[in-house]
Amino acid sequence: MAHPESDVVIRVRDLVVGFGRTTVLNHLDLDVKRGEILGFVGGSGSGKSVLLRTIIGLLPKREGKIEVFGVDLENANAKELQAVERRWGILFQHGALFSSLTVRQNVQFPMREYLDLSERLLEEVAVAKLEMVGLHADVCEKYPSELSGGMTKRVALARALALDPEIVFLDEPTSGLDPISAGESDHLIKTLQRTLGLTVFMVTHDLDSLHTVCDRIAVLAEGKIIAAGPMSVMLASEHPWLKAYFRGEIARISRN
Numbered sequence: 659m660a661h662p663e664s665d666v667v668i669r670v671r672d673l674v675v676g677f678g679r680t681t682v683l684n685h686l687d688l689d690v691k692r693g694e695i696l697g698f699v700g701g702s703g704s705g706k707s708v709l710l711r712t713i714i715g716l717l718p719k720r721e722g723k724i725e726v727f728g729v730d731l732e733n734a735n736a737k738e739l740q741a742v743e744r745r746w747g748i749l750f751q752h753g754a755l756f757s758s759l760t761v762r763q764n765v766q767f768p769m770r771e772y773l774d775l776s777e778r779l780l781e782e783v784a785v786a787k788l789e790m791v792g793l794h795a796d797v798c799e800k801y802p803s804e805l806s807g808g809m810t811k812r813v814a815l816a817r818a819l820a821l822d823p824e825i826v827f828l829d830e831p832t833s834g835l836d837p838i839s840a841g842e843s844d845h846l847i848k849t850l851q852r853t854l855g856l857t858v859f860m861v862t863h864d865l866d867s868l869h870t871v872c873d874r875i876a877v878l879a880e881g882k883i884i885a886a887g888p889m890s891v892m893l894a895s896e897h898p899w900l901k902a903y904f905r906g907e908i909a910r911i912s913r914n
């Protein structure tokens with residue numbers, strides 16, 4: 659690699675994460691490259707969400723090192739940490755939105771936390787972000803319970819984009835969506851990556867997403883990345899898990 663600092667935006671080394679006696683991530687290494695859409699797969703309960711939450715600092719690690727934009731998050735001071743946090747956006751797997759806040763308040767939430775903007779500007783930016791994900795401003799006053807599954811994910815994506823991030827973490831963005839909404843979501847993510855130059859870390863079980871939007875795929879099993887590469891590499895692999903997942907019937911069963 660000629661420019662490792664600029665090419666790799668997330669560098670995870672020797673990461674160990676566990677709960678009590680359970681070890682979920684066991685000396686895991688992973689690189690996410692600038693501008694790519696990385697599809698992150700693995701069986702249910704294998705630790706995909708745990709990895710995502712550990713990278714963003716919501717779960718503690720036992721060992722290892724996590725660097726984002728070349729910053730070692732463990733040794734960063736509060737100011738450095740906040741500067742990094744402002745450069746990423748997150749769409750969580752569950753409870754994507756705050757149910758007691760309107761769509762507008764949800765999208766504005768990260769901006770109120772990190773930026774000092776006037777009410778007028780907050781308003782304009784919220785509408786712009788909603789338009790970016792294909793929603794009209796008239797959804798602003800709705801509450802999450804009034805939205806369809808597809809709209810909820812879009813609003814959550816708008817909120818993830820609120821701070822103009824360079825990296826977005828998406829935890830199963832198409833789960834629970836019908837195939838048409840899932841396809842629209844894939845298209846949207848690809849368009850955003852192209853137009854905004856985003857780096858996307860996407861946990862997904864959706865084989866269509868993996869085929870159509872991901873530049874590279876990383877596979878988590880037994881606490882480690884057992885394979886990483888483009889879909890062609892996954893399809894050519896003789897590894898039993900990869901064969902079953904990408905070419906076999908288990909693919910359908912393991913979706914959730």
Ligand SMILES: Nc1ncnc2c1ncn2[C@@H]1O[C@H](COP(=O)(O)OP(=O)(O)O)[C@@H](O)[C@H]1O
Nearest residue numbers: 677682700701702703704705706707708709861
């Ligand atoms: N906060 C937590 N406390 C204890 N165990 C947890 C916690 N979060 C996740 N786990 C456990 O870690 C394992 C991996 O979970 P998770 O990362 O959510 O799986 P998935 O790959 O389906 O996203 C599971 O066994 C889960 O029960």
Ligand SMILES: [Mg+2]
Nearest residue numbers: 706707708751
């Ligand atoms: Mg998960």
